[in-house]
Amino acid sequence: MAKTPTPAELLPGLSYKPPEKGWMDVKPDFRPGTYCNPAAPKWMEWINYPYPAARSIPEDNWELPKDWKEIVLQGMEDRLQRFRSLKVFFDICVRCGACADKCHFFLGTGDPKNMPVLRAELLRSVYRRYFKTIGRVLGEIAGARDLTEDVIKEWFFYLYQCTICRRCSLFCPYGIDMAEMTLLGRELLASVGLNIDWAMASVAQCYDKGSHIGAPPQAFKDMVDFLAEENERITGINTMPSINRKGAEVLFVMPSGDYFADPGTFTMMGYMLLFEHIGLDYTLSTYAAEGGNFGWFISHEMGKRLNAKIYAEAKRLGVKWILGGECGHMWRVCNQYMSTWWGPVDFLEKPVSPITGTKFENASVHKMVHISEFTADLIHHNKLNLDPQRNAHIKLTFHDSCNTARGMGILEEPRYIINNVLPEGNFVEMPPNTIREKAFCCGSSSGINANENMELRMQGGFPRANAVRFVHEKYGVNHLGCICALDRATLPTLLEYWVPQVEITGISELVGNALIFPDELERTTDLRDRDLVGFGELAEEAGEEEE
């Protein structure tokens, strides 16, 4: 029997000084809410992924294949040969600690193993043990350790507490890319059957049915029809797009979140209004109906398998080039991997805006343009008739999505659009150490936005929400803008916990609100049916009062 503890005795750091344990000896605490469930076997079977089994994290036995160790070490060796970067990242870190406090998961959880330098050490220690003479000889003294099942479990825990956001790399004097290491580590886990259910289910459904959510082509068409009807109801403008039309100039590919889930749906309505406004010759595809790519969160190979649909469809439909919607990781995959995977892309032309004649030189290899680049160019050439007053009810701040901002350098385009579709003074930036290249991640990206992982996500997104709260309290910001579908799916939840007064919006939604059509209905609401400020009855009443 023990005495009832005092409050101080309940807290480990206060009651006793825990013995100085090396990080290798501290085991992860798989607390519900902080990890994703392992993938159900059926999803893995659907896409022929190895070693499907019904696994449970709290169980000791993770049903690893008999020769799991050989598989992992062989996989590591293969990757060290294939990716020179990996070897460099393993060897070059001087443990200066510049990255240590830059990860949102460290800031939110307070768990030192979420310091990027330690996250990398999880893999690096095994590399040292098996691939470096010094580690082979000296073992732990040289920071090396045996590959055991516990190490695998630790990888599973911490590699899925990294959103591949690359914020840490920005602060590393050597540019060591933790994201790359996390991805390769996840591949090694997948090679012995360890995947997360949320990502795997999305991948399997996308592979089999066409979108992460598993809706068939008919449902996609139904939703597009519905959103076009909504546009017509609100603006009086017919924005119904063609689907699977051969010979269109442009194939438009968007993430499925944009046509299934609010508030993405309003962004989708915005795209459709924009294209109607400029008379773009475009089509959608039921085969390439998913721009997002959860496959990339699992392995490069799976990323490639899902991505195949986009070029295949562009080729079949005979379009000239591809335009992509507001999505972060989709954009990173398309921009950074697509032409390496499939190139040269000689069946498409260098993208040229049919409205302004601008040649998108940056897209000349992979032939795909981001909607923010496209829209900013239209505004720059004065091709859009905009009334920013229609967004007067929106006081906005902008979240730079890691993949578009830090990954691809799309920093100015969304801001340029925002400044043109909002009344002056309605756009406020968050503090500089939380935006642009230094943006804090949403905390839910890279396939970990599972419901069962909520506590972890709320911790990871805390630094982002903390900055949002600041501009909300100081400037009355009521909307957080973004150009990423995962953000639109997960930031509403994050803010519901931390700053419930602020809503999420895509940038194309704001464009859609502001567009003026010659033969439109009198606009009294925005695309979400919310009253506009200073329009319709309210404006008339105000006018009468003045008289």
Place this chain on the structure above:
Amino acid sequence: MQIATLLSQKKAAILGRWLSMIYESYPPETAIFLRKEKNRFDNPAGYRISEGLEGLYGTLLQEMERDQVMACLDEIIRIRALQNFTPSQALAFIFLLKIVIRQELAEEIQKENLAAEILDLESRIDGLALLGFDVYTKRREKIYEIKANEAKRRVSGLMRKTGLTEDGLL
């Protein structure tokens, strides 16, 4: 009256020590960081926890609306309700203030015979802790609520299309 004056005078020392004890409930590397980094955006947890503590301390110095007290508690508890703590560990920080006050005011308590006042003060700290339970429970409920809401939002466009809302037909 006397104790209130002492609390104001020794505010910096008491708050500093209290904060320090909370930081020590984190792993050593984390505690160092929480203490060291002063930028409120680079160290959100450190900033919000210290703000919350200051607010709570204020509730002992002057009367405040219940909502304000709850808000100060929430500032800290909503962080700790997510982190790797049991409920008792998440809330233990409130009681720590008693230890800090007894340590910081040890001399005065003896010399000036403040036993009765201290008892009253400690009782109010217990009150804070009890309110802390309410806040903690609300935060845990909130997690379930946001999970449910997110699940609905995933197909919310589809639901609007079919004319369905969570409560039935539109």
